[in-house]
Amino acid sequence: MNDRLKETPSQTAGPYVHIGTAPQAIGRPALPNQPGPVIESNTGEAIVIEGLVRDGSGAPVRDAMLEIWQADGMGRVGEYGLFARATTDFGTGTFRFRTVRPGRHAEGHAPHVAVLIFARGINIHLHTRMYFPEDREALAKDPDMRRLEPEAVATLIATEDGKTEDGLPLYRFDIRLQGENETVFFDI
Amino acid sequence: MTTAFYRRDRSQQPLPLSPGYKSTVLRAPVRPLHALEQTSLEQSGPALGHTPLGALDHDLIRNAATTGDALGERIYVFGRVLDENARPVPNALIEIWQANAAGRYAHVRDGYLAPLDPNFSGCGRCVSDAEGRYLFRTIKPGPYPWPNNGSDWRPAHIHLSVFGEAFSQRLITQLYFEGDPLIPLCPIVNTIPDKDAVDRLVARLDLRNQEPFDCLAYRFDIVLRGRRQTHFENRTEGL
Numbered sequence: 001m002n003d004r005l006k007e008t009p010s011q012t013a014g015p016y017v018h019i020g021t022a023p024q025a026i027g028r029p030a031l032p033n034q035p036g037p038v039i040e041s042n043t044g045e046a047i048v049i050e051g052l053v054r055d056g057s058g059a060p061v062r063d064a065m066l067e068i069w070q071a072d073g074m075g076r077v078g079e080y081g082l083f084a085r086a087t088t089d090f091g092t093g094t095f096r097f098r099t100v101r102p103g104r105h106a107e108g109h110a111p112h113v114a115v116l117i118f119a120r121g122i123n124i125h126l127h128t129r130m131y132f133p134e135d136r137e138a139l140a141k142d143p144d145m146r147r148l149e150p151e152a153v154a155t156l157i158a159t160e161d162g163k164t165e166d167g168l169p170l171y172r173f174d175i176r177l178q179g180e181n182e183t184v185f186f187d188i
Numbered sequence: 189m190t191t192a193f194y195r196r197d198r199s200q201q202p203l204p205l206s207p208g209y210k211s212t213v214l215r216a217p218v219r220p221l222h223a224l225e226q227t228s229l230e231q232s233g234p235a236l237g238h239t240p241l242g243a244l245d246h247d248l249i250r251n252a253a254t255t256g257d258a259l260g261e262r263i264y265v266f267g268r269v270l271d272e273n274a275r276p277v278p279n280a281l282i283e284i285w286q287a288n289a290a291g292r293y294a295h296v297r298d299g300y301l302a303p304l305d306p307n308f309s310g311c312g313r314c315v316s317d318a319e320g321r322y323l324f325r326t327i328k329p330g331p332y333p334w335p336n337n338g339s340d341w342r343p344a345h346i347h348l349s350v351f352g353e354a355f356s357q358r359l360i361t362q363l364y365f366e367g368d369p370l371i372p373l374c375p376i377v378n379t380i381p382d383k384d385a386v387d388r389l390v391a392r393l394d395l396r397n398q399e400p401f402d403c404l405a406y407r408f409d410i411v412l413r414g415r416r417q418t419h420f421e422n423r424t425e426g427l
């Protein structure tokens with residue numbers, strides 16, 4: 001086991017992450033097949049996830065890049081898994097994904113969306129999960145959630161926020177990097 | 189059947205809160221990370237390295253050229269993507285971004301007085317081959333000042349984003365260049381407490397792989413998390 005190689009250390013994505021990962025955010029065309037914030041899938045109900053990333057003072061983080069990875073609407077991962085990437089708006093700090101409601105991919109686990117956060121001042125990406133407010137019963141039985149305090153679980157549950165202009169269900173998921181109601185981040 | 193990845197060895201990683209790098213002070217979580225078992229979700233990932241890229245995506249000297257090649261010291265940056273078990277990772281997508289030879293980013297938010305290069309965007313991509321090998325052609329980026337403790341200076345560096353076969357292997361980092369005196373002075377480098385770990389972010393000059401009369405070469409290997417060995421594999425290896 002000692003001859004295992006060591007993982008390459010992480011470094012911050014920095015404030016210019018858009019050049020390499022989201023050129024459309026700085027007015028350049030996206031490269032072919034480059035992931036963006038919209039997932040097209042006919043496996044489930046289309047939904048929109050919107051939120052702010054806030055720092056320890058409550059200020060919006062306007063230079064973050066977020067990635068989501070989730071089961072498709074039928075609960076399938078692997079080659080059926082769904083991936084998207086969004087950056088926070090330079091003005092408002094808001095991020096927005098369009099995806100589909102994930103199915104349950106593991107027995108006993110409530111459906112969720114894995115979320116990674118990269119930004120200036122984040123030396124190694126943060127990994128969290130977004131759960132759905134209508135899954136209270138499944139959340140109460142979820143083995144991962146049962147090991148967390150209720151206040152901690154609450155930081156992982158999106159809130160229903162009506163409909164988008166296109167009539168899609170809108171979920172609000174705010175991420176607090178530090179301080180009061182700090183989001184739970186995982187070591188997975 | 190997929191197997192779990194080794195838990196991330198945080199002793200090899202930067203500290204989230206590193207007051208010498210001021211942006212971490214309000215952005216580093218205070219609460220400890222909560223350890224979870226992986227599920228099939230984290231053990232798989234998007235197949236981004238299986239979709240075709242543009243023919244010049246790996247060539248930053250030409251991929252934004254309008255009137256001629258990008259200005260600067262011409263280099264190859266190449267190496268292998270491996271996992272912790274020293275197995276090659278094929279089809280890894282590597283996305284890079286960097287400043288130009290003068291230390292200026294082609295980005296609306298970079299106001300450094302050094303000039304832009306109309307033939308350089310600083311954006312590139314490539315995918316590792318069956319042996320995990322990858323290659324970029326670019327120019328060596330310049331160091332640049334940034335507001336931190338007054339005017340701090342970043343060593344020359346290239347940002348890299350890597351997707352292996354699973355979401356658990358996701359990595360964003362920066363590579364530095366052998367011999368740069370700014371490396372040990374950099375507050376961002378120094379968020380990594382382990383000096384050997386820092387050393388693994390330093391690309392090595394590799395004269396044997398130069399392009400004579402054209403281009404120097406720097407070697408940089410990337411190690412992603414590896415999967416735990418199963419009993420079946422152990423038995424096979426013992427035969």
Ligand SMILES: [Fe+2]
Nearest residue numbers: 014342345347
């Ligand atoms: Fe940089």
